[in-house]
Amino acid sequence: MHDELPLHVSNRGHEALAIIAESIPDFLLMSSGDGAPLYQNRAWRTYAGLAAAASSPRVWEAIAHPEDLERLHAAWAVAVKDRVTFEIEYRCRRFDGAYRWFLCRMVPVLDTDGTVTCWVGMLTDVHQQKLIEAELDQSMRRRDEFLATLAHEIRNPLQALRQALYVMEMPNVSGETSGRMRELMDRQLTLLTRFTDDFLDFNKVRWNTMSLVPANITLGALVEQVTEALRPRLAEGQNDLAVEIDEPDCMLTVDPGRVTQALTNILGNAAKYSDPGGRVALRATCVDGQAVFEVQDWGHGIERGRLTEIFDLFARAPEEHIRARDGFGIGLAVARHVATLHGGDLEAFSEGTGKGSQFTMRIPLVTAPRR
Template identity: 40%
Template sequence: VARDVTDAARLADLDNAGRRVQAFLAILAHELRNPLAPIRNAVDVIRLTPVADSRIRHCAEIIGRQLQLLTRLVSDLMDVGRVTSGKLKVQPVPLLYNEVVATAIEAMRPALEGASQKFDVVLPADPVFVNGDAARLEQVLSNLLSNATKYTARGGTVTVRVRADGGNVVTTISDTGRGIAPEALDRIFNLFAQEGDETARSGLGIGLALARAVIEAHGGAVRASSAGEGHGSTFTVMLPEVQMDGASVPRPGTAQCAGQRILIVDDSADSADSMAELLTVLGHHAQPVYTGMCAVEAARSFAPDVVLLDLEMPDMSGYEVLDALRQSGLGPRVFALTGRSSPDDRRRTEAAGFDAHLVKPLTVEALCRALTDPHAP
């Protein structure tokens, strides 16, 4: 019996290649997040500290904006493998959509203002609600806003409008930029697709493909329209509306983010020291250590309320340090603080008994949410 296995072999090769690419992207994202973390911490320390020289403040804002772009690129790269393998996950909960839009706009406002563009926002007078994953929806809106400002000249206009229409929440993001050729309106949502000649292209061609995948995972749709090149473009996002009152929507706790004893454990001295500086500025008592063994010893003398624990260190892994802390009878909350963010990584830290899984680089807002409510998103 002779059987041609050429096609099966090719499929197996493609599957193996896909796994290798996804593993490489995970490693790349982890390696990039590690140096981004101390940069984020240092910038936040400068922002939160009174500085007489306005040039220092201005430079910190510039670094902060560029850091935000780099962080989003890293997150998008991680999602490429999930989109191609059909494993992109969302965790929908009832959301006040007005707040999701406001958060995405505030994140992008410095870039819009830096481009000297007019920014027009129209939100519905009454609150509208969706079942959604807030982080994913903010990622979509940030990507669409980033594209709008990127492809619009200085002095142009970017407009965001949200309305409830026929059981859907409809968001339109319009610009007065270079526009899109009619034949490209569907193609631009393909992964790595970019329009225009080499000199006009910008970015990796990931954002719109991710936007479509995320919105479709929410049961919605996204489309592009344009009157043609040179006449601006409009992206429309439609999500199913849910009927509920604002009192039913869960909100983060209001406890103050200050006054806790926090041990930071990271073999990167820059990461540990910068996090300690940031926590001190926020009103905490912070102590950095750089090895697993030092962490166990310091926990006995320092008696922390919270331990921020890196997972990969030369002498002991974060999991081994966690076991040692638990066996010693100490009872601090222990948060994994790592560059790894896949669902498997999160499941592993949860199974090990970590109180939260925090991903580098951590914003001040995310840090405070975790310290006041470790289960907050």
């Protein structure tokens, strides 16, 4: 009876392990010493499909993404040669054709003379982690581009200011020349101020510290502020602005400065991605307790896959679509943040590259103070 007890316990232990193996969400695999499949648990069979799992002598590569096979083969060759753990992240095809990232770890089981008798291992889903890593990498690249652009844009007006000072310090400078230099310096200081404001707004969006100071203003007066603020930028690109206001006497309780900033950013973006002399349109109306602003342009348009991405910090269109290398890729992010703080939203629409774009911003007619 005592001799049977270890066998009885052993059998129960094997049954328990089998139940665990078939129940866990990770993929458990066992292969022979040369990689031939011996066992795959239910999670693997459900994900891959039995036909796919049986189609390769090495079960872990049966559903690998074609672009990852070279890395897999190289890593496997090293593991077999050195009889060490095989560990790699790669994409696995699901039964419906979709791919997800997994961490595969196969451990060699050695006999007394060091020969690999089998490989046992697990595949763990790391797809969400890889997406987060990719998003973080993209954010870091955009940040670096932003800082490089900031340095470039600041250096130009500083050089212009230095040159203007040099000219003004020259002997016998005429009053006319001094006047031109002062105008140049004023323009460059205005530009530097805008860069500083953009940088401060970037931090406010990033850390969600932007404040709203609501005040009463009519729709017509608000649009007038926007067109006045936008006039210099439109003049630079020789763009025409068409404005249509329904119900100009409609009263809003919003932060006029922030809403003006948001609309100026949107309209400026539309002008930047339009050809010289291109038309930009603004339509403003009050509907169902909301102020609705629609900005339309007939410029370069937006790829459908980027309609959400363009609102991210540092997002910029391909260089060939930008008329001038200005802006830091934060204007639309600020505009959306302003809309969100007011309890509204900002959306982009486009039929694709070369077909223009439309931005629609909606904000409630009454916004509570937010600090």
